[in-house]
Amino acid sequence: MMLRLMHICVVLAIVQLPMPVRAQSQEYQAGAIKVTQPWLRVPPAAAKVAAGFVTLTNTGTAPDRLIGGTVSNAARVEVHEMSVVAGVMRMRQLQPGLEIKPGETVALEPGSYHLMFLDLQKSPVAGTNLKGTLVFEKAGAVDIEYKVEPAGARSSAKAGKGSGSGSGAGRNASQ
Amino acid sequence: MPVSSLLRRIRFAAWVAVALGLTAGGVFFLTRNAPEIQKAIGGVARIGGPFQLTAHTGQPFSDRDLTGKPYAIFFGFTRCPDVCPTTLNDLSLRLEELKADGDKLRVVYVSIDPERDTPEFLAEYMKSFDKRIVGLTGTAAQIAGIAKAYRVIYEKVPGAAGDYTMNHTASVYLFDAKGDFASTLAYQEGEKSQLAKLKKLVGGS
Numbered sequence: 001m002m003l004r005l006m007h008i009c010v011v012l013a014i015v016q017l018p019m020p021v022r023a024q025s026q027e028y029q030a031g032a033i034k035v036t037q038p039w040l041r042v043p044p045a046a047a048k049v050a051a052g053f054v055t056l057t058n059t060g061t062a063p064d065r066l067i068g069g070t071v072s073n074a075a076r077v078e079v080h081e082m083s084v085v086a087g088v089m090r091m092r093q094l095q096p097g098l099e100i101k102p103g104e105t106v107a108l109e110p111g112s113y114h115l116m117f118l119d120l121q122k123s124p125v126a127g128t129n130l131k132g133t134l135v136f137e138k139a140g141a142v143d144i145e146y147k148v149e150p151a152g153a154r155s156s157a158k159a160g161k162g163s164g165s166g167s168g169a170g171r172n173a174s175q
Numbered sequence: 176m177p178v179s180s181l182l183r184r185i186r187f188a189a190w191v192a193v194a195l196g197l198t199a200g201g202v203f204f205l206t207r208n209a210p211e212i213q214k215a216i217g218g219v220a221r222i223g224g225p226f227q228l229t230a231h232t233g234q235p236f237s238d239r240d241l242t243g244k245p246y247a248i249f250f251g252f253t254r255c256p257d258v259c260p261t262t263l264n265d266l267s268l269r270l271e272e273l274k275a276d277g278d279k280l281r282v283v284y285v286s287i288d289p290e291r292d293t294p295e296f297l298a299e300y301m302k303s304f305d306k307r308i309v310g311l312t313g314t315a316a317q318i319a320g321i322a323k324a325y326r327v328i329y330e331k332v333p334g335a336a337g338d339y340t341m342n343h344t345a346s347v348y349l350f351d352a353k354g355d356f357a358s359t360l361a362y363q364e365g366e367k368s369q370l371a372k373l374k375k376l377v378g379g380s
Contacts, residue, residue, distance in 0.1 A: 044253070044260050046299035051256035078335070082257055084362050088328055089258045089345035093335065110257055111363055117256070118338070151303060152264030154363075 026147065031139030032060025033100065038134075039147040039156035040117070042126050050074070050124070052115035052146055053156070054134070055107045058100040064138045066106075067097035071132035071146060075119035082114060097137060110154055124148040222348065222356045224324030228285070228317055231297035231310035236283075242354065245376045246281035249347040250327045252288035253300050258345045258362050260303075266347065267305035268366070269373050277307065279377040285321060286312040287329035287343050349376055 028035040038054040052071065058064055069077045079098050082091045098113055100106050108114050115134075124130055129145040136142075149156055223238070230236040241248075247266065251259030263284060270277040282305070286292035289312045292300075297310035312318070322329055329343040347360035349372060357376055360369050 044300050044303035046296065047253060049254045049256045084258065084345050087344055087346040088342065090342040091340050092332060114257060152261060
């Protein structure tokens, strides 16, 4: 029994070792908030909305809130919460924003929180970057760039789980 | 035997015949309609039903266009930033992975935001996905009708400046060639699992 447990531990340790070394993610600092790899995926043709994703870490001692932002190709940006429970998708604007407690990391990612880009004026192109800002209640505004991943990407190539190709699920929009 | 006694016996026999007839009829009715009655009293609920909508091509599209082949049906809206485009993208990829078998499957996407999702707008939007996927929209009443038939929930959520978003059932419903509910595909379900379910669905037709 002990032996088997040890065996499992050794196997686990070995499995842990070759974890892909994360490619360099784009990072930004807004006061005590570390902003890691903002990204979005190419929305469908003519779409009026898109979702932006980013990982936020509060390295300070006071809570802060993500209250909004901007992106170069949309008229408005809102902070949204999305959930799928029992097959039903629910979405709402978070007011007054998304709290990040001291020491906490909050991921805005598919299936969860996102930045809602409203009234898209131009469809973004995969492989390019979009300029924007994130605005925090205390840390203020910070300039960022969103990496544009292919349509259907489940994660950002750099922020993701080392899949290297965005997601492997990406399907280029056939214009 | 007095006449009155004979009449009484005849009357009794007649009532017995009526009673037997009613019982037999009842048993026949129950047997013949057993599946419907079972459903009505809480067995396997029937999902789906008649509907009349408009496709993104501008052509009319009804439940009759879904007969004879297995199909996948999904409800959403174009101002949905995450679940809907991801699901349509997943379905496009699965259709490609099914290769020739992809033609054995119909895939329809029904807008639950007909106010903004006109056939013209859907025509543009659907260009980003597999050409076999049909986008459907209609009047508010037509959408309410199909949502009820497919037991789909949707509701408007008011937002800033008169804007709104929608909450809605986000699972893809799968039906076999007979039109019977077979399975679902969930948001963020693994690609292999989705493909296995679709292969089973088209293989059985």
